[in-house]
Amino acid sequence: xxxxxxxxxxxxxxxxxxxxxxxxxxxxxxxxxxxxxxxxxxxxxxxxxxxxxxxxxxxxxxxxxxxxxxxxxxxxxxxxxxxxxxxxxxxxxxxxxxxxxxxxxxxxxxxxxxxxxxxxxxxxxxxxxxxxxxxxxxxxxxxxxxxxxxxxxxxxxxxxxxxxxxxxxxxxxxxxxxxxxxxxxxxxxxxxxxxxxxxxxxxxxxxxxxxxxxxxxxxxxxxxxxxxxxxxxxxxxxxxxxxxxxxxxxxxxxxxxxxxxxxxxxxxxxxxxxxxxxxxxxxxxxxxxxxxxxxxxxxxxxxxxxxxxxxxxxxxxxxxxxxxxxxxxxxxxxx
Numbered sequence: 001x002x003x004x005x006x007x008x009x010x011x012x013x014x015x016x017x018x019x020x021x022x023x024x025x026x027x028x029x030x031x032x033x034x035x036x037x038x039x040x041x042x043x044x045x046x047x048x049x050x051x052x053x054x055x056x057x058x059x060x061x062x063x064x065x066x067x068x069x070x071x072x073x074x075x076x077x078x079x080x081x082x083x084x085x086x087x088x089x090x091x092x093x094x095x096x097x098x099x100x101x102x103x104x105x106x107x108x109x110x111x112x113x114x115x116x117x118x119x120x121x122x123x124x125x126x127x128x129x130x131x132x133x134x135x136x137x138x139x140x141x142x143x144x145x146x147x148x149x150x151x152x153x154x155x156x157x158x159x160x161x162x163x164x165x166x167x168x169x170x171x172x173x174x175x176x177x178x179x180x181x182x183x184x185x186x187x188x189x190x191x192x193x194x195x196x197x198x199x200x201x202x203x204x205x206x207x208x209x210x211x212x213x214x215x216x217x218x219x220x221x222x223x224x225x226x227x228x229x230x231x232x233x234x235x236x237x238x239x240x241x242x243x244x245x246x247x248x249x250x251x252x253x254x255x256x257x258x259x260x261x262x263x264x265x266x267x268x269x270x271x272x273x274x275x276x277x278x279x280x281x282x283x284x285x286x287x288x289x290x291x292x293x294x295x296x297x298x299x300x301x302x303x304x305x306x307x308x309x310x311x312x313x314x315x316x317x318x319x320x321x322x323x324x325x326x327x328x329x330x331x332x333x334x335x
Contacts, residue, residue, distance in 0.1 A: 006208040014216050017209050024206040031198025032239040035061065038192040040249055045185060052117075052255060056163050059259025061196035062236035063267055065203050070272040079280040082272035083132075083144070086264045087290045088230025089237075090125065093257050093264070095297045095324030096231075097238045101253050102317025105245035109254065109312065114305045116166055120159060121258045124265040125298045129291045132282045142282030149273025149280075156266035199236040206235065234260075254305070254312070261298070289334065293327045 009017055035058060043053040066089050070082035101107055132142045210232070237260050241253035273280050300323065304316040 005205055006212075009205075009208055009212050014213065017213050017216075020209045021206060021213065024202045024209065027198055028202035028206065028235065028239050029243065031195045031202060032236070032243040034191055034195030035199060035240055036195075036244045036247055036249060036252060038188050038195060039252060040247075041183070041188050042185075042192065045188065052163055052166070053252065056160055056259055057192070058240065058252065058256045059263050060267070061192075062199060062240055062256060063260050063263040064196070064200050065232075065236060066234070066264055066268045067271050068204075070268045071275055074272040074276045074280065079272065079276060079278070080283055083269065083280045083282060083286070084290070085230055086268040086272070087128070087286070087294055089234045089268070090261050090264050091290075091294050091297055091324065091327060092230050092234040093237050093260050094301050095320045095327065097234065097241050098254070098257055098301060098312065099317040099319075099321030099324065100238070101241045101245045101250070102312045103314050103321070104242065105248075105250060107245065107250040107254055107312040107317075109305050109310055110251060111306070111310065114254070114258075117163070117255070117258045117262075118302050118305055121261045122298050122302055124262045125294055128265045128269060129295065132286065132291065141284070142286075143278075144269065144273045144280040144282065146273055146277055146279050149270045149275075152266045152270025153274060156263070156270060159262060159266060199239070203232065203235045206232070250311075289327070289330055293323075293330075297323055297327075 009020065012020070039053045039058050042057070066085055070085050073079065073081040073085070098107070130136055131144055131148055134142050136142075237256060240256055244250065244253040244256070269280065297320065300320060304312050304320075307313075307316075
């Protein structure tokens with residue numbers, strides 16, 4: 001499908017490609033609208049905190065583009081792209097997206113939930129860095145072996161199960177009361193699926209459309225490859241986070257990003273490693289910039305999420321976005 005879409009877009013004049021970009025941005029935002037509304041509705045119906053819904057159901061939906069790109073890259077013999085997409089998406093999600101969301105609205109933090117989910121988020125980043133080290137893989141260069149991918153997928157199942165159990169325990173301990181939803185659950189799930197589908201399909205058309213526009217504008221192909229893959233596959237998280245904040249559901253945005261970071265490790269890297277017998281090779285430059293940048297941004301986010309104000313402030317969002325900007329600059333001036 002992706003090849004056919006790309007080929008079709010290349011036959012269109014530039015003005016038509018720009019129209020496709022505008023239309024897919026519209027459908028992406030509408031899909032995110034539906035996604036956020038139904039996720040909140042389900043959290044009310046099931047008595048599950050919105051942060052947990054964001055960290056599981058919504059994150060699984062919005063992380064599918066990263067998983068699709070990475071698995072196809074690994075199958076087609078380009079494992080570097082698979083790992084780069086996952087790590088770059090974590091950096092974009094936590095730095096750029098949380099940064100932008102904090103700058104445009106309030107990002108409230110539930111201390112108990114963020115401590116548990118945030119701990120898993122940070123541990124996932126440490127785990128990915130550790131298994132990528134040559135010492136761990138017992139090879140001259142770092143390799144994430146196929147059996148490691150299988151373990152990541154098992155950890156993914158455990159993460160989702162534990163998240164649901166935690167949410168139930170939290171609701172029971174706080175005595176939180178949720179109003180009943182009048183609509184049947186299957187209707188809410190169907191609309192949630194529609195929202196996720198719109199977000200994913202829109203992003204799959206938007207990425208090549210923007211790439212073709214950039215090429216025709218004379219932007220070097222190397223710059224496009226280094227920026228649009230990770231940022232492009234993170235568009236669903238960006239649109240969903242901005243939409244959630246504008247609708248007053250900032251905790252859903254934080255939950256979505258935390259879940260997306262965990263899933264980028266367990267789901268995206270795990271799936272990509274599991275489908276290739278040779279595993280995912282780790283490029284040498286990852287130890288110089290990619291992994292350090294990922295850990296710095298995850299550490300900063302964890303510190304900001306645990307502050308006494310109970311929310312991530314605008315200036316903290318500016319800091320996160322600034323770190324992401326520095327990371328992008330270093331990609332082209334240092335590596």
